[in-house]
Amino acid sequence: MASPEYEAYYVVIRAIPSGRVMTYGDVARAAGHPRWARRVGYALSALNDPRLPWWRVVNAAGRISRGGGRTPEGVDLQRDLLEAEGVDLDLEGIIDLDLFRHVPRADHDHPEPFHGSG
Secondary structure (H helix, E strand, O other): OOOHHHHHHHHHHHOOOOOOEEEHHHHHHHOOOOOOHHHHHHHHHOOOOOOOOHHHEEOOOOEOOOHHHHOHHHHHHHHHHHHHOOOOEOOOOEEOHHHHEOOOOOOOOOOOOOOOOO
């Protein structure tokens, strides 16, 4: 079972619609921890649920950085999954965050903030 902190990130990630992305920092902010982007990466590395749309989380530059385990195959898989949802990546593998970034609405697309120790 995931820690309450990780589960808060997973709730945010589950709410990212198909065809949209959030950055690690976006997920951290939506979960109530604006400075914990790196911890979102740790939570995704610890992920045990293949149904969670991990591929919709990218780095602040709009690049794939998790890559399904940080392998070349994982990067290709993440790219394929994003493209299958209609997310365009340029020749350098960058997503236009102005077009594809999901911004949760304050009133319903994110969980109550996690307030545990970090």
